[in-house]
Amino acid sequence: QRGWLFWRVTASGRRSAGRQRQVIAFLLCVCVCQSGAETLRYALAEELERDSVVGNIAEDLGVAPSQLAARKARVVSEGNEQLFRLNANTGVLTAKDSLDRELICPQSDTCTLFFTIFLENPLQLLRGEVEVLDVNDNSPVFREKEFVLEIPEPTPPGSRFPLESAQDRDVGSNSLQNYSLGSNSHFSLALRTSKDGVKSSELVLDRQLDREEQPELHLLLTATDGGSPPRSGTAQIRIVVLDANDNTPVFDREVYEVRLAENSPPEQLVVRVAATDPDEGSNGEVRYTFTQTSEGSRQLFELNPSTGEIRVSGNLDFEEAKSHEMVVRATDGGGLSAHCKVQVEVMDVNDNAPEIELGSLTASIAEDAPPRTVVALFSVRDRDSGENGRTECAIDGDLPFSVTPTIGNYYELRTTAALDRERRAEYNISISATDWGRRRLSSRESLLVQVADVNDNAPQFTQEVYSMSVTENKGPMLRIGSVKATD
Structure with missing residues (x-):
């Protein structure tokens, strides 16, 4: 059995159309050779026009396009929507619509779409991946166009003031890379990068303020990404110089660490x-x-500004984000402030039952099919993680069928013994999928398998000898008796 590895990159364009992904189970009434394990890998820039070429499947597999057409090649995307189109006559794989990386994979460093090529006669599955490459189509944006900082005039030089971060939906070198501060006589800018690569800035006081000399200062903060050419966004910083307030708020700890189940209800207290x-x-x-x-x-x-209580206000989902980091600023009435971090670790719970994807509720197989013939293919998906997302499949009853896993999340329904239509013409098979969570969740789907007739019985007379008599001198076409055969 061979395996292929291909990588194609297509130039970027403009347009946006977010799409989700889709998985469709594929059923065939055929005898199946061993499923293929080939992996095709391509890369496609986001924002290209619809029907942009991803690659040539026939060329990359080293087969003639006519073979793809003869074997009824088709492509199925993982997820809830078809994103690609395969021309079986040419072998060319194209994107059905323009891909917007920021809509498909928000806040993700890599964006990979998965698809499966189905071939018939014999049945063969080819796995494929398309990496959606980021283009620099988003500028850094601040939540507010103006930030106001109230700083007491006795504040010593060297004091630092964290600034609101800009957001850039692009990733990699196209994401936010730098901050800069407009020329002024009192402040400079310090940059820092967190462990997860997020860049932020702090305003550093270089020269002591004098409210009587200058009660307000206006600074320009610029956020720049690393694209070529780079994009930028700006915000105004208004410094209000206050009279003396000689005590800064102090948190009882610098970092608050909390573990929280993903099914925590709204209004549940996280930490104070x-x-x-x-x-x-x-x-x-x-x-x-x-x-x-x-x-x-x-x-x-949500944060209560008076009590410091942080409560759940939305639906936590471990599958979307395993942790959250927040910075809380405590500001007194004189404008002095302090900061602490709140780190929330989201704990997974088994809140998703496995989903069985059947392409059809019926299937057919010839009665003379040998044991271990594949009757149908179906997929099982569980959105939970770890043991909660691990699944197993089975069928109910003592039937001449079995379920075995194949590549990815696909399963095969195979025969385990010879079938006889004259004894039983159809089977209503109940397929169950169960996860491995502590509180095990399951789902069930039914598939009707019809046994197709083959000519495996010869006609038989109801008796070996028929005795009949007729008197002479009778005319032609006289009925003298009958014979009977059954099949």
Whole structure:
């Protein structure tokens, strides 16, 4: 058995059309040779026009296009929608519509779409991958066009003030790469990169402020990506210089670590952050806000500005995000602030039952088919992870059929013994899929298998000898008796 590896890259274009993926089970009434394990790999830039060429399947497999047509080649995408089209006459694989990488794989460094090529006579499966390459089609964007920082005039040089981060939907070198600050006499910019590669900036005070000399300062913050040519976005920073407030809020810890089940209901308490300020009056009153926190996390968690309680406000999904990091700013009435991190680890629960994908509810097989003939192909998908996403399949009853796994998440329904239509003309097979979670979830689908007749019985007379009599002198065409045979 051979295996192939191919890589094709297509130039970028413009247009956007987000699509999801689709998996379709494929059923055939044929005897099947061993399923293929070939993998075809291609790359296609996003935003190309519809019907852009991904690659030539026939050419890459080293077969004539006529063989693909003769074997009724077809392509099926994983997911909920067909993204590719295969011309069986030419072997050319094309994208049905323009692909928008940011819609298909948001916040993902790599974006790979999977497909399967089905061939008949004999049945063969070829796995394929298309990596959607990012183009620099998004500029960095700040949540607000203007940020206001209230800084007391006694603040010493060297003090740092975290700034709101810009968001760039592109990835890799096309994503946000740098921040810069407009020329001024009081502040410089410090850049930092987190463990996961996210870049942020802090305003550094270089020269002490004097409210009587300059009560407000206006700075221009620019975020730039690494595309060619680069794209950028800007935001205004308005510095309001305050009179003295000599105590900064202090959190009781720098990092809050929380573990939270993905099925946590809305309003459930996640954690309560607390900062204290010994100043009196409004200078000692602390209020809490999110900063340097992604839009996705802001939609899942809400922060009470008065109490510091963080509660669930959306639907957590372990399969979409396994962790969330938020930065909470505590600001007193005089404008002094402190920051802490909240790290939430989302724990997986078995909340998704396996999904059985049947292309048809009926199948047919000839009664003289030998044992281990493939009757049907179907797929099983479980959106959970680990043991919760591991599945096994079985069929109910003592029937001459079995279920065996094949490549990926596909299963084959095979015969285990010879069939006889004269004894039983059809089988209603109940297929069950069960995951391996602690609280095991399962689903069930039914498939009607019809046994097709073959000419395997000779006619038989009802008796070996028939005795009849007739008197003489009778005319022609006289009925003297009958014989009977059955099949």
